[in-house]
Amino acid sequence: RRAATGAAVAADAVSHAYGPGRPVLHDVSLTLRPGEHVALVGTSGAGKSTLARIVAGVQQPTAGTVTAPAGAGEPSVVLVTQEVHVFTGSLAEDLRLARPDATDAELRGALSTV
Incomplete structure (x- = not known):
């Protein structure tokens, strides 16, 4: 970025x-x-x-x-790692770690996008 x-x-x-x-x-x-x-x-x-x-x-x-420069709400550096994260819950539970209030339809939409 x-x-x-x-x-x-x-x-x-x-x-x-x-x-x-x-x-x-x-x-x-x-x-x-x-x-x-x-x-x-x-x-x-x-x-x-x-x-x-x-x-x-x-x-x-x-x-x-x-x-780093003073930003306007956007990071100066974005870090993308290759670390593997192992989740223990169901796929829906794991996806809701990022957005706990997501509906099932929103989860399916996110999965379709990726």
Whole structure:
């Protein structure tokens, strides 16, 4: 998605550790320009998901900064993960996690759309 003000989102010297002795990112800097799509690839445990969460503002770095333009209600960065979520309820119950008051007809309509 495009940054709301046309400005870039920047990570500067970002590092992160999940506790003492568990560093996953070391002094990473990058700039995401408006309209740019970025895919992070690498081996398991390389810090891809951590960096994505930090740039999206979901998680804070232990060092460094992330700057994003002030938006008009629209996020500067959208994070799409490949994580698999396992739900335990029926399909209707799982769909209603997003909209608890949805009718059966609305659920069928949503399923037809996707």
